[in-house]
Amino acid sequence: MLQAAYSLRTLLGNMLFPPYCLLCHGEVDASATVCTDCFSQLRMISRPYCEQCGQPFAYETGETLCAECQFSPPQFNAARSVWCYNDFSTQLIKKLKYGDHTRLAPYLGGMMRGAGAELLEYATLMTPVPLHRKRLRHRRYNQSFLLAKAIDGGRSSELTLIPDLLQRTRHTVPQTLLTHAERQTNVIGVFSVNVACREIVENARIILIDDVMTTGATLNACAEALQNAGAAWVGVLTLAKRIR
Numbered sequence: 095m096l097q098a099a100y101s102l103r104t105l106l107g108n109m110l111f112p113p114y115c116l117l118c119h120g121e122v123d124a125s126a127t128v129c130t131d132c133f134s135q136l137r138m139i140s141r142p143y144c145e146q147c148g149q150p151f152a153y154e155t156g157e158t159l160c161a162e163c164q165f166s167p168p169q170f171n172a173a174r175s176v177w178c179y180n181d182f183s184t185q186l187i188k189k190l191k192y193g194d195h196t197r198l199a200p201y202l203g204g205m206m207r208g209a210g211a212e213l214l215e216y217a218t219l220m221t222p223v224p225l226h227r228k229r230l231r232h233r234r235y236n237q238s239f240l241l242a243k244a245i246d247g248g249r250s251s252e253l254t255l256i257p258d259l260l261q262r263t264r265h266t267v268p269q270t271l272l273t274h275a276e277r278q279t280n281v282i283g284v285f286s287v288n289v290a291c292r293e294i295v296e297n298a299r300i301i302l303i304d305d306v307m308t309t310g311a312t313l314n315a316c317a318e319a320l321q322n323a324g325a326a327w328v329g330v331l332t333l334a335k336r337i338r
């Protein structure tokens with residue numbers, strides 16, 4: 095009886111929301127979000143990669159850090175991403191960001207749990223990169239918070255999600271409209287630790303959640319604010335990373 099009720103619910107669900115690939119709109123199994131063809135175009139990042147910035151290495155070199163991290167390391171201690179930044183991962187992220195595809199969040203959160211397993215295990219606090227309240231009003235939700243919530247949803251560890259650990263102190267031009275050099279200066283001093291959270295940041299191991307890491311300027315600025323407030327370690331977990 096219970097089985098029949100479940101099947102009926104699934105059937106009704108599939109009639110109301112027929113399972114289709116979110117990228118190419120082809121048919122998929124009821125449990126899949128993207129079809130196997132599209133999934134294979136989403137280039138997953140796996141070892142060997144730089145342990146600090148997550149940049150994949152073309153081959154095993156025996157080094158743990160890339161040349162850039164050896165020369166001028168970022169503010170964060172470790173970064174991981176699920177996919178390389180390409181047309182396919184960008185499409186998925188855009189759907190989450192602008193298409194109101196909130197049903198995508200659990201799927202993406204699951205992928206991030208896999209890619210960031212080690213960092214999530216080590217961290218004690220998790221927080222999304224904040225949007226300025228003006229942009230939040232316009233977009234209605236912070237996609238990075240949705241991702242953090244989705245990552246948190248499937249875990250039973252000691253990791254605590256604090257949505258507003260960081261705040262944006264001023265409205266900035268979207269990073270996507272700027273050049274590499276402009277992006278670095280655009281976010282200087284933009285983030286600060288919420289006064290109410292000062293105490294818990296001290297000596298904490300914090301993982302920052304965002305959708306994309308391109309130049310790393312935003313995440314670097316967030317990490318710097320956390321380090322300045324006394325964080326012991328800052329990790330970064332994103333869905334996609336632009337490969338240098």
Ligand SMILES: [Zn+2]
Pocket residue numbers: 115116117118119120128129130131132133
């Ligand atoms: Zn597809």
Ligand SMILES: [Zn+2]
Pocket residue numbers: 144145146147148149159160161162163164
């Ligand atoms: Zn590196």
